Amino acid sequence: MADRGVRDEIRAEADRLEENATFGQQGNLEAAKLWTGWSWGLGSVIAVGSAVGGVLTFATDALQYLAGGLALLAAAATGVHGTLRPAKRAERAQSVAVQFLSVQDRARRLRRVDALTSTDDSVLRDRLDVIASQLDAARERADPTPRWAYRRAKRNIERDGGQTHRVDA
Structure with missing residues (x-):
């Protein structure tokens, strides 16, 4: 049996879940972009520093100092890369973003x-609880969203319409 007040509250809560999932997804995509950039940047420094430094070790006096400097730079970049693990962080952020997208889609539907269309509020309530649990699971897997990523996500969503389907525009 459908109760209009209950139905309106279920729709309002589904809207809240969708909004939370939208910001979670977009924030994690922004963070993934940063971590991917760090991975490529550090990897490039490691590769170029090691290769050029290795070649320059066979050079004459002055260039050997440059070779030593490049070797130290490559070693430092390797340490930072190993500590931060940017590729793993980017992969996790992208994976969590997909999880948030699933929640967003389910809440919207x-x-x-x-x-x-449903005539049974208890069925809707059960679906709402399942979606809320999925949102909680996505939040548990996600790293905290950096403030800058949240601001970019907010801009993408609110100003640029980054999460709007054509049919809804």
Whole structure:
């Protein structure tokens, strides 16, 4: 049996879940971009520093100092890369973003389709609980979103319409 007040509250809560998932997804995509950049940047420094430094070890006096400097730079970049593990962080952020997207889609369908067509509020409530649990699971897997990533996500969503489907525009 459908109760209009309960149905409206279920739709409102589904809207909140969708909004949280939207910001979670976009924030993690922004963080993934940064970590991917760090991975490529540090990897490039390691590769170029090692290769050029290795070649220059066979050079004459002055260039051997440059070779030593490049070797030290490559070693430092290797240490930073190994400590930060940017590729792993980027992969995790992308994976969590996909999880948030799934929650976002399910919450939107609950709010825009199921809540309008279902005749049983208890079924809707159960679906809402499942979606909320999935959002909690995504949050647990996610690293905290850096402030700059949140600001970029907010701009992408609110100003640039980055999460709007054509049919909704």
